[in-house]
Amino acid sequence: MDEVVISIGGRKHWLWRAVDRDGYVLDEIVQARRDTKAAKRLLVRLLKKQGLSPKRIVGDKLRSYGAARRDVIPGVEHRSHKGLNNRAENSHVPLRKRERMMQGFRSAGGLQRFISVFSAIRNLFVPPHQKRSALATHIHRIRAMAQWNAVAGATV
Missing domain, CATH: 3.30.420.10 (Ribonuclease H-like superfamily/Ribonuclease H)
Structure with a gap:
């Protein structure tokens, strides 16, 4: 808090x-x-x-x-x-x-x-705070963008 x-x-x-x-x-x-x-x-x-x-x-x-x-x-x-x-x-x-x-x-x-x-x-x-590789962070952000695009209805 x-x-x-x-x-x-x-x-x-x-x-x-x-x-x-x-x-x-x-x-x-x-x-x-x-x-x-x-x-x-x-x-x-x-x-x-x-x-x-x-x-x-x-x-x-x-x-x-x-x-x-x-x-x-x-x-x-x-x-x-x-x-x-x-x-x-x-x-x-x-x-x-x-x-x-x-x-x-x-x-x-x-x-x-x-x-x-x-x-x-x-x-x-925001990726989880555990020690992660750059690749894992990159994959997390790609998945987050995919979820965002699905919710927002955006086409890429």
């Missing part, structure tokens, strides 16, 4: 994200607050979407994560250490690039709609 601050119309909003160990975005939610209630909402949405609870939660040292985990899924281990959530931190980079290109977001609802589509498409093209 991780959160990133995004300014919309001069007001701070937080984009809360749940990322798995391969770097795929599982769920994300835009909130105007950065507290335990927002972290709980993300955990509840994630549990409903995934259908099962995770073995462990990794986050930075924000105290809201521990409090939300104790309330929602008390039996799950919570790890917070300096470098453990780098995958979640790095998953913000493509969003930040897109945000600069779009010159910011106009509303929280627009951001929520955009990230739901953007993350799903990005997850399709």
Whole structure:
């Protein structure tokens, strides 16, 4: 789990994200607050979407994560250490690039709609994080493009 601050119309909003160990975005939610209630909402949405609870939660040292985990899924281990959530931190980079290109977001609802589509498409093209050869990565991207073309109805 991780959160990133995004300014919309001069007001701070937080984009809360749940990322798995391969770097795929599982769920994300835009909130105007950065507290335990927002972290709980993300955990509840994630549990409903995934259908099962995770073995462990990794986050930075924000105290809201521990409090939300104790309330929602008390039996799950919570790890917070300096470098453990780098995958979640790095998953913000493509969003930040897109945000600069779009010159910011106009509303929280627009951001929520955009990230739901953007993350799903990005997850399709990101290869799993295991050590792979260049050929395996190339084949993964060819398959992803074939799936994209099938869904989009594009002809090559």
